Amino acid sequence: MTTTERTAAGGGQTEGIGYFARFGVTERMIAETLAAALSRGGEHADVFFQHRVGADLGLEDGAVNRAHASVELGVGVRVVRGDQTGYGYTEDLSLPALLACARTAAAVADGPARPGPAALHVGGRLPDRYPLARPWEDVRPEEKLPILAALNEKAFAADPRVRKVNLYLRDEAGAILVAGSDGRIVEDRQPMTLLYLSVLAEDGGRREQNGYNVAGRAGFEFYTPDRLDRVVREAVARTAILFEAGSPPAGEMPVVLAAGSSGILLHEAIGHGMEADFNRKGVSIYADRIGKRIAQPFVHIVDDAANAGARGAINVDDEGNAAGTTRLVEGGVLATYLHDAISARHYGVQPTGNGRRESYRHPPLPRMRSTYMLPGPHRTEEIIRSVKRGIYCQNFSNGQVNIGAGDFTFYVKNGFLIEDGKLTRPVKDVNIIGNGPQALERVDMVSDDLAIDEGGWTCGKDGQSVPVSQGLPTVRVSSMTVGGRGS
Amino acid sequence: MDLLEITRRAAALAQRKGAAEAAAASYRARHVEVSWRDGRLEKVTEATTRGLGLDLYVDGRFASVSTSDLREDALDRFVEDAVALARTLAPDPHRRLPEPALYAGQAKVDLELADPSYEALDAHARLRAAEAIEAAARGVPGAQVILSVTASASDTRGESALVQSNGFEGTRTGTDFWIGAEVTVKDPDGRRPEEYAASGGRHRSAMEPPESVGRRAAERALARIGSVKGGSAAMTMAIDARAAGRIVGALFGPLAAASLQQKRSFLEGKLGEPVGSALLDVKDDPLLPRGLGSRLYDAEGLAARAFPIFEGGRLRSYYVDTYYGRKLGMAPTTARTSNLTWSPGARSQAELLASMGEGVIVTGFLGGNSNGTTGDFSLGVRGFRVRGGRIAEPVGEMNVSGNHLQLWKRLAAVGNDPYPYSAMRTPTLVFEGVQFAGT
Numbered sequence: 001m002t003t004t005e006r007t008a009a010g011g012g013q014t015e016g017i018g019y020f021a022r023f024g025v026t027e028r029m030i031a032e033t034l035a036a037a038l039s040r041g042g043e044h045a046d047v048f049f050q051h052r053v054g055a056d057l058g059l060e061d062g063a064v065n066r067a068h069a070s071v072e073l074g075v076g077v078r079v080v081r082g083d084q085t086g087y088g089y090t091e092d093l094s095l096p097a098l099l100a101c102a103r104t105a106a107a108v109a110d111g112p113a114r115p116g117p118a119a120l121h122v123g124g125r126l127p128d129r130y131p132l133a134r135p136w137e138d139v140r141p142e143e144k145l146p147i148l149a150a151l152n153e154k155a156f157a158a159d160p161r162v163r164k165v166n167l168y169l170r171d172e173a174g175a176i177l178v179a180g181s182d183g184r185i186v187e188d189r190q191p192m193t194l195l196y197l198s199v200l201a202e203d204g205g206r207r208e209q210n211g212y213n214v215a216g217r218a219g220f221e222f223y224t225p226d227r228l229d230r231v232v233r234e235a236v237a238r239t240a241i242l243f244e245a246g247s248p249p250a251g252e253m254p255v256v257l258a259a260g261s262s263g264i265l266l267h268e269a270i271g272h273g274m275e276a277d278f279n280r281k282g283v284s285i286y287a288d289r290i291g292k293r294i295a296q297p298f299v300h301i302v303d304d305a306a307n308a309g310a311r312g313a314i315n316v317d318d319e320g321n322a323a324g325t326t327r328l329v330e331g332g333v334l335a336t337y338l339h340d341a342i343s344a345r346h347y348g349v350q351p352t353g354n355g356r357r358e359s360y361r362h363p364p365l366p367r368m369r370s371t372y373m374l375p376g377p378h379r380t381e382e383i384i385r386s387v388k389r390g391i392y393c394q395n396f397s398n399g400q401v402n403i404g405a406g407d408f409t410f411y412v413k414n415g416f417l418i419e420d421g422k423l424t425r426p427v428k429d430v431n432i433i434g435n436g437p438q439a440l441e442r443v444d445m446v447s448d449d450l451a452i453d454e455g456g457w458t459c460g461k462d463g464q465s466v467p468v469s470q471g472l473p474t475v476r477v478s479s480m481t482v483g484g485r486g487s
Numbered sequence: 488m489d490l491l492e493i494t495r496r497a498a499a500l501a502q503r504k505g506a507a508e509a510a511a512a513s514y515r516a517r518h519v520e521v522s523w524r525d526g527r528l529e530k531v532t533e534a535t536t537r538g539l540g541l542d543l544y545v546d547g548r549f550a551s552v553s554t555s556d557l558r559e560d561a562l563d564r565f566v567e568d569a570v571a572l573a574r575t576l577a578p579d580p581h582r583r584l585p586e587p588a589l590y591a592g593q594a595k596v597d598l599e600l601a602d603p604s605y606e607a608l609d610a611h612a613r614l615r616a617a618e619a620i621e622a623a624a625r626g627v628p629g630a631q632v633i634l635s636v637t638a639s640a641s642d643t644r645g646e647s648a649l650v651q652s653n654g655f656e657g658t659r660t661g662t663d664f665w666i667g668a669e670v671t672v673k674d675p676d677g678r679r680p681e682e683y684a685a686s687g688g689r690h691r692s693a694m695e696p697p698e699s700v701g702r703r704a705a706e707r708a709l710a711r712i713g714s715v716k717g718g719s720a721a722m723t724m725a726i727d728a729r730a731a732g733r734i735v736g737a738l739f740g741p742l743a744a745a746s747l748q749q750k751r752s753f754l755e756g757k758l759g760e761p762v763g764s765a766l767l768d769v770k771d772d773p774l775l776p777r778g779l780g781s782r783l784y785d786a787e788g789l790a791a792r793a794f795p796i797f798e799g800g801r802l803r804s805y806y807v808d809t810y811y812g813r814k815l816g817m818a819p820t821t822a823r824t825s826n827l828t829w830s831p832g833a834r835s836q837a838e839l840l841a842s843m844g845e846g847v848i849v850t851g852f853l854g855g856n857s858n859g860t861t862g863d864f865s866l867g868v869r870g871f872r873v874r875g876g877r878i879a880e881p882v883g884e885m886n887v888s889g890n891h892l893q894l895w896k897r898l899a900a901v902g903n904d905p906y907p908y909s910a911m912r913t914p915t916l917v918f919e920g921v922q923f924a925g926t
Contacts, residue, residue: 064576067551068550071556071561072554083529087532087533088534089534091536091556207751252925285677404678407867411855431888483867483886484865485924
């Protein structure tokens with residue numbers, strides 16, 4: 001069990017009922033709800049209040065002509081007995097509705113009532129991993145609109161082949177409040193933003209589409225001129241190169257993963273398999289492998305809540321537990337699973353702050369935050385030079401894994417063939433498949449150029465989506481199966 | 488309060504706050520879900536939930552909202568802010584409510600979307616079903632290598648109402664009931680392959696006996712033991728009915744008017760043209776009694792009717808909603824698929840494999856993607872080699888790739904076995920000459 005806390009600079013946030021007081025939520029109400037939740041003998045109970053206010057602006061055919069405003073307000077009540085969970089939720093924040101919810105969740109247990117918390121208390125100070133210069137509550141639509149108009153113009157100006165540009169800007173404000181039957185109460189304000197630029201280009205009757213997106217837990221200040229320029233540059237370049245790209249050959253070959261979003265390799269090959277619920281149930285290919293060597297000694301993999309401003313950053317998890325840096329693999333050896341409170345109790349360890357949920361409508365599960373590999377001993381040029389015939393993967397759209405069998409995939413949107421140690425022809429639209437432990441074992445070179453991707457990744461599990469980040473230095477995997485059809 | 492009345496008031500509120508026209512949609516649902524793992528209750532979730540959405544047409548501009556905060560004063564402020572937000576946007580002459588004439592002519596049929604016996608189910612029935620699923624899974628030959636069985640039973644009763652200020656009001660109530668099982672087994676080489684089975688539908692009677700779902704999940708998981716990677720080659724590919732929705736979805740996505748108008752569809756300009764072999768013959772049919780995708784009116788209030796999508800391989804219709812239809816100058820059909828009905832083949836999957844001889848039957852996809860603009864696809868697959876017309880060794884960690892415009896022309900056979908647990912109702916499909924990547 002090795003978690004380290006990297007506290008970011010900043011003011012920290014207040015705890016206790018601050019934000020949710022506006023909805024009439026009181027400590028007394030929470031205490032009564034928790035008492036009702038434990039009325040049938042549950043061992044632990046918690047309530048999770050959420051208020052999320054979203055604003056989306058869309059540009060299509062040259063005009064910002066659509067907007068969507070959304071509000072999610074609700075509360076979930078959970079009762080835990082051992083590894084059994086009862087859960088209820090409601091949008092009605094009145095005491096009678098909360099009590100009804102609590103009694104529903106309580107039914108998972110069947111025994112004499114346990115007392116609720118004698119008093120609620122505010123835990124320690126939270127870190128401040130998303131300090132905001134311009135919170136979204138204070139940004140008027142008139143400030144956002146010119147940004148989209150300018151991006152649209154720049155995208156068309158960047159390449160005469162651009163025919164359609166779509167833009168989408170989302171921002172979120174709001175907060176969560178978690179209170180547990182141990183009396184702890186935590187509130188965290190959680191901002192988020194995401195900008196997506198998609199380009200459709202036409203060249204001699206052929207069409208190609210691609211895009212670029214950036215995301216983070218940040219305010220309006222996130223959209224610096226540099227970042228906005230990069231969004232246009234990347235979206236257009238990633239589309240234009242598709243006209244020159246083809247499908248790579250089919251079969252097994254060395255795969256070099258570029259620094260940055262290639263972290264999807266870790267997310268699928270090991271991250272999910274290390275989520276402790278799968279291991280507690282014995283259904284992960286990594287079950288019973290803690291302490292075993294699974295990779296070269298220069299491979300270190302972490303799942304980190306503390307990357308300030310990252311999409312996957314959190315100050316506290318959705319069970320109210322401190323969230324820091326969890327070491328999945330240290331020196332090639334499997335070190336720590338990603339725990340929520342249930343699995344931490346099962347294994348007799350401290351929670352790692354990985355208990356996350358999509359919203360008040362879902363109970364928490366062990367989930368990743370920002371998953372990446374630490375820099376290694378090799379140099380990027382040396383890695384590419386080492387490959388006689390293989391593929392270099394730059395940009396990705398999605399991936400998936402079978403937890404038990406270990407098969408995992410990632411879909412490469414852009415890349416290059418490597419021939420005789422050099423990047424040659426561009427390739428596109430190819431799925432790569434491997435087996436988790438085998439692929440990690442085959443990571444035989446790791447560069448020193450770690451980059452955390454700034455894109456808007458979303459992870460799905462058990463019907464719940466949560467925002468995550470990922471990163472990687474340039475890495476060579478000695479062999480994976482490339483789903484091409486070219487020569 | 489009556490859901491329709493809530494919805495009417497929301498539409499009226501939008502107009503009072505300055506929207507010239509408005510559409511309001513609201514829902515209320517009760518959902519219960521039980522999961523059972525390795526001999527005991529694992530999780531029970533129970534909730535009654537609600538929400539409201541509004542489309543606001545303000546001075547020739549458009550904004551939409553959704554909220555679960557229905558407190559009167561909060562809703563009042565929220566709608567007021569959204570109307571103000573709409574006023575900051577560019578005008579869009581194509582944003583209007585549908586032509587009211589399209590609301591008329593709803594079919595006079597009872598779709599039987601709600602099981603009248605919904606209320607009669609008690610929590611113990613769900614638990615008994617889940618327990619029976621696990622017992623059946625653990626009773627199959629070879630079950631001693633089963634590592635874990637998770638069984639689930641869930642049901643929902645949902646009500647929704649739609650009001651459009653130019654003359655549409657509708658309500659509907661539906662139920663669904665599902666049971667399922669996930670089974671993980673131990674492969675001697677250390678892998679722990681998993682498989683699943685599920686069954687359900689609008690009425691409780693659509694669920695198979697729990698025992699058959701448990702047995703099927705266990706048999707499927709056990710069949711994955713010893714899975715190998717096959718060689719890279721062009722082969723005949725059968726796709727199991729349960730899995731085929733993935734590839735069919737990638738063919739149907741680019742039929743949306745939004746994709747056509749944004750030039751992101753490899754099916755643009757193909758109306759009336761052959762896209763597949765003569766066996767590609769599919770209707771969109773919203774009027775199937777008890778269908779998972781059945782409806783009398785769509786999300787815009789348009790009266791639902793069946794229409795052909797592919798006939799003898801030729802593309803007959805796109806999915807056209809009001810907005811992109813106006814941009815394209817095309818008459819609306821409906822925005823989204825309802826149920827798909829396939830002209831079925833005469834043969835079972837076993838008969839299709841017998842005549843296929845050599846190849847692979849794909850039973851599941853893993854990741855991968857399909858490029859809607861170009862039609863290129865590359866997908867991870869697992870399944871079984873087919874040798875001498877029979878299912879042989881399990882294969883996995885392979886990819887298939889190609890282009891939809893070629894793939895569907897190589898559709899060589901369609902089974903008589905539409906998958907009943909999805910609105911896409913896909914049968915087993917057989918394609919010739921598909922590129923597999925393995926060793």
